Amino acid sequence: MIFGTHTKYRVFKDSLARRIMLGLTVFSLLLAVIVGLSLYFKSSSILHEHSLWSLLSGSSWRPFKGEFGFYPFIMGTLWVTAISIFIALPLCILTSIFLSEYAHPYIKKIVFPLIDILAGIPPVVYGVWGILVVVPFISEKLAPHFVEFSSGYSVLAGGIVLAIMIMPLIISILIEIFAAIPKELRDASLSLGATNWQTVKFVVLRKSLPGIVAAIVLAVSRAFGETIAVLMVCGNMSAVPKSVFDSGYPLPALIANNYGEMMSLPLYDSALMLAALILFVIILIFNAASRIILTRIERRFAL
Amino acid sequence: MNTRLLKSENIIASSMNNGKDVFLLEEGAEAQVRTLLLQKTKLDLTAPHISVKNLNVHLQKKHVLKDVNLDIPNKAITCIIGPSGCGKTTLLKTFNRLLEQSVDVKIDGHVFVDGEDIHDKNVEIINIRKKMGLLSQRPCPLPMSIFDNIAYGPRIHGNRNMKELSRLVENYLKAAGLWDEVKDRLHSPANRLSIGQQQRLCLARGLAVEPEIILGDEATSALDPISSKKIEELFVELKRDYSIILVTHTLRQARRIADYVVFMYLGEVIEAGSADEIFNNPQKELTREYISGAFS
Numbered sequence: 001m002i003f004g005t006h007t008k009y010r011v012f013k014d015s016l017a018r019r020i021m022l023g024l025t026v027f028s029l030l031l032a033v034i035v036g037l038s039l040y041f042k043s044s045s046i047l048h049e050h051s052l053w054s055l056l057s058g059s060s061w062r063p064f065k066g067e068f069g070f071y072p073f074i075m076g077t078l079w080v081t082a083i084s085i086f087i088a089l090p091l092c093i094l095t096s097i098f099l100s101e102y103a104h105p106y107i108k109k110i111v112f113p114l115i116d117i118l119a120g121i122p123p124v125v126y127g128v129w130g131i132l133v134v135v136p137f138i139s140e141k142l143a144p145h146f147v148e149f150s151s152g153y154s155v156l157a158g159g160i161v162l163a164i165m166i167m168p169l170i171i172s173i174l175i176e177i178f179a180a181i182p183k184e185l186r187d188a189s190l191s192l193g194a195t196n197w198q199t200v201k202f203v204v205l206r207k208s209l210p211g212i213v214a215a216i217v218l219a220v221s222r223a224f225g226e227t228i229a230v231l232m233v234c235g236n237m238s239a240v241p242k243s244v245f246d247s248g249y250p251l252p253a254l255i256a257n258n259y260g261e262m263m264s265l266p267l268y269d270s271a272l273m274l275a276a277l278i279l280f281v282i283i284l285i286f287n288a289a290s291r292i293i294l295t296r297i298e299r300r301f302a303l
Numbered sequence: 304m305n306t307r308l309l310k311s312e313n314i315i316a317s318s319m320n321n322g323k324d325v326f327l328l329e330e331g332a333e334a335q336v337r338t339l340l341l342q343k344t345k346l347d348l349t350a351p352h353i354s355v356k357n358l359n360v361h362l363q364k365k366h367v368l369k370d371v372n373l374d375i376p377n378k379a380i381t382c383i384i385g386p387s388g389c390g391k392t393t394l395l396k397t398f399n400r401l402l403e404q405s406v407d408v409k410i411d412g413h414v415f416v417d418g419e420d421i422h423d424k425n426v427e428i429i430n431i432r433k434k435m436g437l438l439s440q441r442p443c444p445l446p447m448s449i450f451d452n453i454a455y456g457p458r459i460h461g462n463r464n465m466k467e468l469s470r471l472v473e474n475y476l477k478a479a480g481l482w483d484e485v486k487d488r489l490h491s492p493a494n495r496l497s498i499g500q501q502q503r504l505c506l507a508r509g510l511a512v513e514p515e516i517i518l519g520d521e522a523t524s525a526l527d528p529i530s531s532k533k534i535e536e537l538f539v540e541l542k543r544d545y546s547i548i549l550v551t552h553t554l555r556q557a558r559r560i561a562d563y564v565v566f567m568y569l570g571e572v573i574e575a576g577s578a579d580e581i582f583n584n585p586q587k588e589l590t591r592e593y594i595s596g597a598f599s
């Protein structure tokens with residue numbers, strides 16, 4: 001007899017566990033589909049009135065006249081996110097390389113908890129700090145060198161505040177990733193006479209490239225969706241920003257600012273739902289694209 | 304650099320033409336060649352390659368190496384044996400100053416390589432490490448192709464000539480007895496090789512920086528018997544031109560290939576001497592017990 005009752009019971013538990021986990025996985029995937037679909041149905045009335053293309057490429061936003069152009073908001077979102085990643089990523093990579101490869105354990109002991117604290121500060125605090133520090137700095141110190149006038153409430157301010165907000169997240173992920181690289185690999189490189197920096201460049205960064213991409217994806221997704229802190233400092237004017245010192249109006253800010261009055265005008269509610277749907281789709285496209293890049297990297301660099 | 308290059312290429316040429324080697328026997332006498340190769344080297348300790356004087360190492364306040372005095376013979380295989388935790392790896396890592404990468408390390412005493420104190424302020428740590436190729440217990444290919452693994456050392460030391468690099472890669476892969484197995488897939492990832500192949504790759508990678516000393520930390524313990532025999536044979540071939548220091552847990556391996564044996568116990572060198580002395584006529588009771596397998 002190969003199957004004792006005890007074995008049977010264990011096999012049953014195993015398959016039960018598998019089924020439950022499968023169910024939960026399907027459920028969470030289903031949630032995303034449900035969110036997407038309901039956004040689509042809620043925004044369908046505006047899609048009947050206007051063509052999708054005119055909505056996406058239109059620049060004028062006058063809800064009381066029935067004009068809904070999302071182009072400035074899409075650009076606002078992309079600007080703020082791009083600026084924040086552009087600022088945050090190099091800083092984060094260098095910081096985490098320093099912390100994991102060079103820093104004395106003593107420094108690590110002090111800095112790691114600090115990073116966690118930074119990650120725990122609520123967005124609204126970052127927003128207030130942005131208004132008090134970043135906005136005046138841009139309007140008084142930085143912008144005069146480049147443009148005639150800037151109120152300081154700009155996509156740059158949004159990008160900087162957002163960068164500072166997502167940095168702790170990226171740094172702690174990167175540190176985890178670097179820590180996961182075996183010490184022997186570094187020793188192998190060092191014992192061939194490589195310097196620390198050569199080892200980091202050619203071995204550590206290379207080995208952790210997929211992880212770094214994954215960290216960027218997470219950070220960007222977070223940045224796309226971040227609302228309050230950005231809304232407080234980026235000016236919220238529905239025009240396409242022409243420079244980093246212009247105001248912008250990202251999609252999440254649009255939704256949050258106008259949510260209260262969305263029933264007041266015809267199609268307004270539907271337009272805001274469409275804004276949410278656009279944000280949803282941007283994040284989906286971004287994630288799909290990064291997935292493709294990730295497999296490319298893994299294949300190309302043979303990791 | 305050029306003379307060294309020439310030298311190592313000669314070795315490779317001669318070690319690969321097994322059977323046709325001029326200063327080995329006449330053609331076709333392969334069995335005889337093997338026995339000749341496996342012959343023990345005559346030890347000359349008047350000019351040791353590495354000389355350790357009063358070395359004390361503390362790791363995190365723990366006294367790991369206690370007053371080690373030791374001479375490592377030139378162009379011979381030295382095996383370091385001893386029970387687990389006695390400080391063999393630590394000793395090996397002080398030789399190429401890799402130990403300093405760990406936290407809270409205190410090193411006192413002197414290690415002379417070719418008469419130079421490696422802990423001298425004027426010594427470039429990179430030059431020390433270049434002098435020694437390290438083979439770790441588990442093979443550790445770098446996350447790149449087979450070709451790039453071998454070319455890594457020459458490249459970081461400034462060799463960018465692709466033609467020369469390909470030549471080096473071929474030569475050292477041949478020296479490590481891996482060329483025939485990988486010559487058609489030089490640009491595929493190194494980590495797809497079998498473990499035994501990976502270890503030979505690591506050996507080739509270490510040889511490519513033209514070291515004078517090869518350090519092996521249980522370099523064959525993760526390998527199957529055939530792969531480890533291959534590596535052992537390579538060591539025996541290579542000892543004509545390199546000084547080889549091997550940490551090993553298998554006494555039988557030490558018996559097979561060691562010319563010089565160092566027995567360590569709890570951070571101290573108990574006894575060091577030629578393989579014959581240590582295995583057949585140990586002076587210390589502790590050595591005798593360890594050799595006879597009374598403890599391990």
Ligand SMILES: Nc1ncnc2c1ncn2[C@@H]1O[C@H](COP(=O)(O)OP(=O)(O)OP(=O)(O)O)[C@@H](O)[C@H]1O
Binds near residue numbers: 387388389394
């Ligand atoms: N980083 C470290 N911090 C503190 N103690 C250490 C450290 N590395 C090694 N040790 C201690 O030093 C002693 C010697 O370690 P080592 O690794 O040199 O032993 P070993 O002879 O190589 O053993 P094995 O045969 O098991 O590899 C051990 O007692 C070990 O616990």
Ligand SMILES: [Mg+2]
Binds near residue numbers: 391393520
């Ligand atoms: Mg060891």
